[in-house]
Amino acid sequence: xxxxxxxxxxxxxxxxxxxxxxxxxxxxxxxxxxxxxxxxxxxxxxxxxxxxxxxxxxxxxxxxxxxxxxxxxxxxxxxxxxxxxxxxxxxxxxxxxxxxxxxxxxxxxxxxxxxxxxxxxxxxxxxxxxxxxxxxxxxxxxxxxxxxxxxxxxxxxxxxxxxxxxxxxxxxxxxxxxxxxxxxxxxxxxxxxxxxxxxxxxxxxxxxxxx
Numbered sequence: 001x002x003x004x005x006x007x008x009x010x011x012x013x014x015x016x017x018x019x020x021x022x023x024x025x026x027x028x029x030x031x032x033x034x035x036x037x038x039x040x041x042x043x044x045x046x047x048x049x050x051x052x053x054x055x056x057x058x059x060x061x062x063x064x065x066x067x068x069x070x071x072x073x074x075x076x077x078x079x080x081x082x083x084x085x086x087x088x089x090x091x092x093x094x095x096x097x098x099x100x101x102x103x104x105x106x107x108x109x110x111x112x113x114x115x116x117x118x119x120x121x122x123x124x125x126x127x128x129x130x131x132x133x134x135x136x137x138x139x140x141x142x143x144x145x146x147x148x149x150x151x152x153x154x155x156x157x158x159x160x161x162x163x164x165x166x167x168x169x170x171x172x173x174x175x176x177x178x179x180x181x182x183x184x185x186x187x188x189x190x191x192x193x194x195x196x197x198x199x200x201x202x203x204x205x206x207x208x209x210x211x
Contacts, residue, residue: 003152008038008144009114014105015073016080018087023102027111028150030071037070037176038146039169040104042117042139046078046086047094050163054141055096057166062101068173069148075104077112077138109137117142117157145172147180187211 008028015023031038041058043051058065058072065072076083083103089095106112119135141158153176158164175186184196187207195211197203 003115003144003155006152007150008146008152009111011111011114013075013111014080014107015102016083016087016105017102018100020084020087022080025073025102025104027073027144027146030073031146031148032150034071035069035148037068037148037173038073038144039065039070039173040073040075040144040146041164042075042112042142044119044136044138044141044160045076046082047089050141050161051076052086052091052094052096054163054166055099056091057164059096059099059101061166061170064170065173068170068177070173072101073104074099074101075106075111075139077106077109079107080105106139112139115142115144119160143169145169145176147176 008031010026010028012024012026015025017023027038027040030036041054043054045051055074058074062072083105086096087099088097090097104111109118112118117139118137119140120137121134140160141162141164143156143164144152145154147153154172171191174192175190178184178186178196182196185199186196190196195207197207
């Protein structure tokens, strides 16, 4: 079920800072109370393969997100203890040492279940006459962009082998901010500084005629 246009779930989750502080983070409150946009990105597991490349990529772009009044939060279903061990593992050993944004530890799977992003499905097993859980029970690579009012304005889910393009989220934040501040709509492949449009037929025709 698509969540775009809806409030982010009001669920508080354990998290950890890069300093090892145990936190409790409610993403909805982070957005609304701080009047900031939030990018929340989920990854399947700590100490795996594609995942550290993504966490380092978001870290490399952290200043760009901050310049856009956007808080970066990572998330998986691992524990805070596993997160902290990974945060203290060197990059050249597959770790995420140097990452400074908080990481959610959704061990209860309350939030990931509410978002319906788990690789898990209950199926009936005739041999045992009961339901069994199929799948890895970890999250796909889901990404949420949340505005200052707690409303989701983008969601996407990648299969586990497919790493994300961090620059696309910066572009989407720029586009949404343009809509917020200028009242215009952003056409395909729009980037900051390029022409946008009014939401009417004449503006669309003029844009298509000149591009």
